[in-house]
Amino acid sequence: MRLRGKKGIRENLEAQKDLVVLDPKQYKGRWAELFGNDRPIYVELGMGKGQFISGMSIKYPNINFIGIDMYDELIRRASEKARAVWNEQEEGVTPPNVKLALTNIEQIEEVFAPNEIERIFLNFSDPWPKARHARRRLTHPRFLARYKEILNERGEIHFKTDSQTLFEFSLNSFADFGLQMTNISLNLHRDGINEEHVMTEYESKFVGQGMNIHRCEVIVGEEALRNYEMSRLNKYK
Ligand SMILES: C[S@@+](CC[C@H](N)C(=O)[O-])C[C@H]1O[C@@H](n2cnc3c(N)ncnc32)[C@H](O)[C@@H]1O
Numbered sequence: 131m132r133l134r135g136k137k138g139i140r141e142n143l144e145a146q147k148d149l150v151v152l153d154p155k156q157y158k159g160r161w162a163e164l165f166g167n168d169r170p171i172y173v174e175l176g177m178g179k180g181q182f183i184s185g186m187s188i189k190y191p192n193i194n195f196i197g198i199d200m201y202d203e204l205i206r207r208a209s210e211k212a213r214a215v216w217n218e219q220e221e222g223v224t225p226p227n228v229k230l231a232l233t234n235i236e237q238i239e240e241v242f243a244p245n246e247i248e249r250i251f252l253n254f255s256d257p258w259p260k261a262r263h264a265r266r267r268l269t270h271p272r273f274l275a276r277y278k279e280i281l282n283e284r285g286e287i288h289f290k291t292d293s294q295t296l297f298e299f300s301l302n303s304f305a306d307f308g309l310q311m312t313n314i315s316l317n318l319h320r321d322g323i324n325e326e327h328v329m330t331e332y333e334s335k336f337v338g339q340g341m342n343i344h345r346c347e348v349i350v351g352e353e354a355l356r357n358y359e360m361s362r363l364n365k366y367k
Pocket residue numbers: 175176177178179198199200201204233234235236253254255256330331332333
């Protein structure tokens with residue numbers, strides 16, 4: 131596939147102000163204003179080509195979704211995907227509950243104010259397998275501290291990966307950071323494709339290769355923790 135020159139991609143993104151946010155720091159504390167409503171905001175960090183965020187935005191129209199990536203070309207690909215899935219609902223419509231933001235996750239606290247978002251999805255984050263790169267893993271405690279700050283009282287992190295070593299590292303990191311984990315799975319699609327969960331591009335590829343997908347949910351906000359405490363033993367009845 132021939133990729134367009136960088137200049138062409140930037141022009142393309144600049145022409146999509148209804149969907150693409152090239153300077154997301156200016157919306158810190160004002161994302162609800164940008165969406166035009168107070169619905170919960172769910173964010174995918176490192177969305178790639180946007181299959182997950184697009185599918186989720188259709189499945190949950192009453193949630194606002196923000197997809198984040200650091201590459202212009204991926205934002206462009208995700209914008210095409212989001213428009214395509216929403217076009218199937220209504221021709222020419224701007225996806226009403228989606229924004230695609232260009233930023234580096236290292237600067238996430240400059241993009242969101244404290245308590246501004248309700249859920250973070252980490253899907254197939256780069257595993258950074260070398261020990262000396264552990265600090266770059268998106269589930270490292272130095273990131274968890276930032277996520278805790280921007281998540282609200284109902285806040286949760288939902289994490290999926292094919293990498294057993296990243297999963298092991300992450301479970302330990304969540305535990306060491308004092309976070310409650312739930313719905314842990316070592317093989318999400320053990321009984322066939324689990325339709326409850328929207329798949330990402332990487333997930334489709336890895337499942338096609340017969341690989342196991344690991345998943346867990348992490349409870350961060352105080353209200354979410356209270357709700358979890360009240361319901362946790364019910365599933366064993
Ligand atoms: C392995 S891909 C997974 C893509 C997608 N979530 C999926 O499951 O198909 C990781 C993505 O995270 C993005 N990414 C990695 N580090 C990032 C960072 N520091 N800031 C923003 N995006 C990042 C990459 O550009 C890439 O699109």
